Amino acid sequence: MMSTTTDRFELLHALKVKGLATDDFLIAMTGLTARDVSSLVGVLTGEGLVVRRETPRMSGTMITAEGKSAYEELGRDSPLAPSARGRVEEVYAAFLPVNSAFKGVCAAWQLDAAGNPNDHSDPDYDAAVIADLGAIHERVIAVLSPAGEAVARLGRYPARLAAALSRIQDGDRAAFARPMSDSYHDVWMELHQDLLLTAQRERDEADEG
Structure with missing residues (x-):
């Protein structure tokens, strides 16, 4: 997928809300499809903004310090009306x-x-x-x-x-x-x-x- 600024913000926001988030949670929070969530997580992982955690109890995605900075910047660039x-x-x-x-x-x-x-x-x-x-x-x-x-x-x-x-x-x-x-x-x-x-x-x- 070609990720939009809004999609990036929404996924990072979901991770700020949840911490360690499953793909199902990210789908429910962002409204994106499973395929688009998987693709966007891959993109953001490559950029160092999120990381994947695989544990016996739970697998999911977490935001990094760089991701938190990017989230704040996106929020400043596109504030709520x-x-x-x-x-x-x-x-x-x-x-x-x-x-x-x-x-x-x-x-x-x-x-x-x-x-x-x-x-x-x-x-x-x-x-x-x-x-x-x-x-x-x-x-x-x-x-x-x-x-x-x-x-x-x-x-x-x-x-x-x-x-x-x-x-x-x-x-x-x-x-x-x-x-x-x-x-x-x-x-x-x-x-x-x-x-x-x-x-x-x-x-x-x-x-x-």
Whole structure:
């Protein structure tokens, strides 16, 4: 493929969000095809902007120090339009209270009503937490509804969150919060980091609330 400046930025941005990223993640984040992701990763590897890691547990791509510098330069050369930046700021501000509520639901999933580790032996308790997650999902989808108009990448999160929620509702407990499994929590954390990077904000107390 003939990589565009936008494609290069989006792939480097995805790596800034994720750290070590599988090709499937890069496809979901960038909207590129599997073939184009593979080709672009090869190009960026040759330029020293990314590296491939192959481990028994996980294989993927990581951004290098040179890649981070290139990412910053691309961002300066093609900044968001003021209207798009304003929209992202609005989405970020609306996201924060939902993020706080989501943390409460995650805590409820990890601990039972007595404050003990949740062994998931009480189906009624788990069903209630999953219902609460469903309500959070509706809130965050409403928050994100204008985001894709400002930045196409942000418009891809609702489908990814919905897919994780569907897995949870179908009985896949790992889809709630298991790390590195494209769980709902994984996608949520990626969304949060994406909003911070896109809005060019540092994480602060409001993000931890």
